[in-house]
Amino acid sequence: MNISPAAIPAFDPAVDAPVPHHAIYDYDSGPPVNRGKFAIWLFLATEIMFFTGLIGTYIVLRMGAATWPDPADRLAVNITAFNTFILICSSATMVKAVERAMLGDNGGLIKWLALTVVIGACFVGIQVYEYLELLHANNTPDVDIFWSTFYAMTGFHGLHVTAGVIWNLCILVAAIFRKIPQEKYMKVELAGLYWHFVDLVWVLLFTIVYLM
Amino acid sequence: MNPVATPAAPHVHAPHVQPGEGEPGTVREHHDHHELGFLRKYVFSVDHKVIGLQFLFSGLVFLVLGGLMAMAIRYQLAWPWQPMPGLAWMFPATGGAITPEFYTMLFTMHGTIMIFFVMIPLLTGAFGNFLIPLMIGAPDMAFPKLNMLGYWTMIPAFFFILLGFFVEGGHAAGGWTSYPPLSTIESAAPGSLSGQTCWLMGLTWVGVSSMMGAVNYVTTIVKMRAPGLTMMRLPLSIWGLMITSLLQLFALPVLTAASIMQLLDRVLNTGFFTPTNLLVNNVTPDSFAYGAEAAAAGGQPLLWQHLFWFYSHPAVYILVLPAMGFTSDILAVHARKPIFGYKPMVYSMSAIAGLGFIVWGHHMFTSGMNPALGMTFMVSTVMIALPSAIKVFNWLGTLWGGRIHLRTPMLFACAFVSMFIIGGLSGIWMAATPVDIYIHDTYIVVAHFHYVVFAGSLFAIFAAIYHWFPKMFGRLMNETMGKIHFVGSFIFTNTTFYMMHQLGVAGLMRRTADPYAYDVYQQLQPINEFITLSAFCMFAWQIFFVANFFHSMFWGKRVGRNPWNAASLEWDAPSPPGHGNFDRELKVYRGPYEFSSPEVAEDYIPQTRAL
Numbered sequence: 001m002n003i004s005p006a007a008i009p010a011f012d013p014a015v016d017a018p019v020p021h022h023a024i025y026d027y028d029s030g031p032p033v034n035r036g037k038f039a040i041w042l043f044l045a046t047e048i049m050f051f052t053g054l055i056g057t058y059i060v061l062r063m064g065a066a067t068w069p070d071p072a073d074r075l076a077v078n079i080t081a082f083n084t085f086i087l088i089c090s091s092a093t094m095v096k097a098v099e100r101a102m103l104g105d106n107g108g109l110i111k112w113l114a115l116t117v118v119i120g121a122c123f124v125g126i127q128v129y130e131y132l133e134l135l136h137a138n139n140t141p142d143v144d145i146f147w148s149t150f151y152a153m154t155g156f157h158g159l160h161v162t163a164g165v166i167w168n169l170c171i172l173v174a175a176i177f178r179k180i181p182q183e184k185y186m187k188v189e190l191a192g193l194y195w196h197f198v199d200l201v202w203v204l205l206f207t208i209v210y211l212m
Numbered sequence: 213m214n215p216v217a218t219p220a221a222p223h224v225h226a227p228h229v230q231p232g233e234g235e236p237g238t239v240r241e242h243h244d245h246h247e248l249g250f251l252r253k254y255v256f257s258v259d260h261k262v263i264g265l266q267f268l269f270s271g272l273v274f275l276v277l278g279g280l281m282a283m284a285i286r287y288q289l290a291w292p293w294q295p296m297p298g299l300a301w302m303f304p305a306t307g308g309a310i311t312p313e314f315y316t317m318l319f320t321m322h323g324t325i326m327i328f329f330v331m332i333p334l335l336t337g338a339f340g341n342f343l344i345p346l347m348i349g350a351p352d353m354a355f356p357k358l359n360m361l362g363y364w365t366m367i368p369a370f371f372f373i374l375l376g377f378f379v380e381g382g383h384a385a386g387g388w389t390s391y392p393p394l395s396t397i398e399s400a401a402p403g404s405l406s407g408q409t410c411w412l413m414g415l416t417w418v419g420v421s422s423m424m425g426a427v428n429y430v431t432t433i434v435k436m437r438a439p440g441l442t443m444m445r446l447p448l449s450i451w452g453l454m455i456t457s458l459l460q461l462f463a464l465p466v467l468t469a470a471s472i473m474q475l476l477d478r479v480l481n482t483g484f485f486t487p488t489n490l491l492v493n494n495v496t497p498d499s500f501a502y503g504a505e506a507a508a509a510g511g512q513p514l515l516w517q518h519l520f521w522f523y524s525h526p527a528v529y530i531l532v533l534p535a536m537g538f539t540s541d542i543l544a545v546h547a548r549k550p551i552f553g554y555k556p557m558v559y560s561m562s563a564i565a566g567l568g569f570i571v572w573g574h575h576m577f578t579s580g581m582n583p584a585l586g587m588t589f590m591v592s593t594v595m596i597a598l599p600s601a602i603k604v605f606n607w608l609g610t611l612w613g614g615r616i617h618l619r620t621p622m623l624f625a626c627a628f629v630s631m632f633i634i635g636g637l638s639g640i641w642m643a644a645t646p647v648d649i650y651i652h653d654t655y656i657v658v659a660h661f662h663y664v665v666f667a668g669s670l671f672a673i674f675a676a677i678y679h680w681f682p683k684m685f686g687r688l689m690n691e692t693m694g695k696i697h698f699v700g701s702f703i704f705t706n707t708t709f710y711m712m713h714q715l716g717v718a719g720l721m722r723r724t725a726d727p728y729a730y731d732v733y734q735q736l737q738p739i740n741e742f743i744t745l746s747a748f749c750m751f752a753w754q755i756f757f758v759a760n761f762f763h764s765m766f767w768g769k770r771v772g773r774n775p776w777n778a779a780s781l782e783w784d785a786p787s788p789p790g791h792g793n794f795d796r797e798l799k800v801y802r803g804p805y806e807f808s809s810p811e812v813a814e815d816y817i818p819q820t821r822a823l
Contacts, residue, residue, distance in 0.1 A: 009772060010769065010770065011686075012772055018789075019795035022794075025438070027349065027436060027437065027438050027798075028435060029435060029439075029441065030435075031434070035431055035435050039355065045461055046426075046427070046461050046464070049463070049464075051469075053465060053466040053469030053519060054469050057469070057473060057484060057515060060512065141476065142482060142507050144509075144510060145482075145510035148484055151482070152484075
């Protein structure tokens with residue numbers, strides 16, 4: 001066993017100096033999926049865990065509570081049902097927008113994406129209206145645990161929808177002013193994946209917060 | 213494993229493009245000669261190496277801050293209520309003797325800073341950033357701008373965590389675990405005024421930063437490996453960092469959700485963690501909140517513990533898995549032997565991570581949970597000993613019969629293995645519910661996690677700094693100074709933390725400003741004095757590291773691409789690597805541990821050499 005290590009050779013410019021003006025070696029090791037798409041799925045996994053934390057809290061608190069109010073007595077279920085319906089519709093318009101982008105149809109993309117943005121904004125608007133009505137009736141988050149969980153869950157979902165609307169709006173502006181070429185359709189698809197996720201979370205939240 | 217992409221023909225003209233931003237699978241001619249300005253190069257850099265160094269330096273600065281707090285804690289435990297040198301300006305009435313509230317703030321912030329602002333940023337932020345693209349043969353991260361954002365979201369975290377020291381009532385004082393209602397009810401502790409709010413804001417920003425980093429790391433490792441570098445040819449450091457990133461992806465958002473809910477409890481008076489009919493300091497819930505407002509009740513304090521530990525137990529594997537990876541690499545290089553059992557190493561790391569998700573309840577044995585549930589958590593915890601033991605045996609197997617070169621990185625890596633054995637063994641032992649109920653919240657727990665995190669992970673970080681310093685700065689750290697640093701640190705670390713086991717068995721409680729108020733603990737004060745003196749020596753001893761680090765950065769021995777004769781890809785790049793990392797095309801033919809091969813004259817075969 002050789003305890004004493006060999007001497008470390010000093011810097012040798014012949015082998016050790018960097019080669020100037022070299023190429024950049026950017027490899028792809030597969031799987032055959034776009035890097036952005038891969039990353040957005042990872043990001044959505046974190047989002048799933050985030051909402052799992054919120055929804056899990058709701059379930060634990062509700063199971064542990066002696067009594068839990070009937071949501072129908074406290075919330076305007078009909079208006080929110082309509083809101084849910086239009087949000088699901090916006091997922092359909094988003095699908096059309098991604099399809100148009102894939103085909104390189106910039107005009108079609110603008111039309112469907114604009115529709116998605118408008119519906120998304122309507123959803124947020126209706127939610128803000130709902131909040132204002134509730135707060136006006138002194139149903140603030142500090143009243144009881146029902147309102148605490150209600151505002152936390154729907155509020156964070158609303159923030160996610162708002163972020164999605166802003167994201168779609170940025171793509172819309174880019175499509176209007178710079179035109180999104182066919183090969184860049186992934187830009188739209190990534191926003192679409194996020195949008196569908198937000199939509200799906202709402203279907204869950206609507207079911208457990210408003211209906212159950 | 214994965215299909216190997218063959219690089220397209222070189223000399224595709226695409227100037228002014230950052231690495232990692234172009235179409236994958238291409239080799240691009242590099243025409244971007246202009247030098248970046250100071251701000252673009254060192255501050256708002258998108259280069260993974262600079263971002264890694266930013267994490268490294270900020271982590272080391274916070275290490276000093278957290279260390280100073282540890283010294284203050286030790287001073288109080290050795291000589292309670294004696295005037296603390298240098299703190300007379302803070303406590304003029306007592307001439308520098310601290311208050312009990314200040315002590316609770318000290319241990320809270322020591323834990324918080326060391327875990328969230330030192331260890332996690334150093335392991336995943338600094339070495340994750342620096343090593344991942346270099347070790348897989350990539351020009352940069354998959355998303356360089358997201359990577360930059362990952363460091364810049366740490367800035368608000370730094371701001372809030374430092375701001376907390378200057379608000380009324382001082383910083384958070386509910387322990388680094390922040391159990392409610394102590395942390396949510398303002399009248400419960402002075403640090404629960406605004407300090408706790410700063411703490412929660414800081415942690416939320418750290419969470420955002422870690423999430424960005426983790427997405428980037430996993431994407432980079434999966435999508436950007438050099439041709440021929442299959443997953444089973446990755447260095448174990450990369451496996452450790454990738455599994456860590458997956459842990460962060462799946463566990464961290466739960467803590468983010470929990471800390472946001474605690475923040476809402478504090479700011480909007482929601483009641484997630486405030487039980488009904490709570491009485492704190494003889495005050496009823498109605499007067500808890502700001503002004504005369506009432507806070508909602510009906511929540512569950514225990515729920516916070518579940519949510520917190522659902523992240524923070526995997527977090528201890530976040531603290532140790534990258535360190536295990538670095539150690540594996542360093543042991544193989546300096547023992548000139550292939551790592552013993554490469555695949556079992558990968559599987560055992562994965563097993564540790566997987567089991568890590570179902571053991572969080574072992575922090576809560578005394579919380580009054582169902583004993584059947586405690587039994588489940590006990591069994592799953594003890595099972596973690598299995599993959600951990602596989603790793604330790606493989607490390608020993610790597611050393612067995614190797615030509616061991618006892619250079620500084622090797623010394624620290626061996627120290628990691630031996631300290632991890634001590635810390636790991638006490639971990640199995642205290643995972644047993646009956647044992648834990650006796651030793652819960654005593655100094656034996658403190659000894660255990662300091663053996664794993666300080667003597668384990670921090671020693672691995674030292675090993676990694678000494679080992680990859682030549683790649684970072686193109687210079688070698690001074691070997692003699694490094695050995696002096698190692699010997700002192702090793703001895704004083706053990707004299708500091710080993711005696712804590714004895715204190716714990718004697719029943720000494722942690723988080724107590726003056727344990728000697730109880731007669732039974734008065735006999736333990738001499739041991740505490742000894743520990744404190746050891747801790748002071750250990751802290752002072754780090755001057756050898758700091759001096760060596762900065763001296764070697766500028767005046768160290770200039771070395772070439774591969775000073776250690778290591779086989780993995782990062783040693784193929786120039787030291788320090790320039791823009792785009794690699795100046796020649798890479799093709800990988802073998803794993804990273806081909807040492808002492810009989811097939812060649814030299815004692816190693818680089819991954820890129822075809823035979």
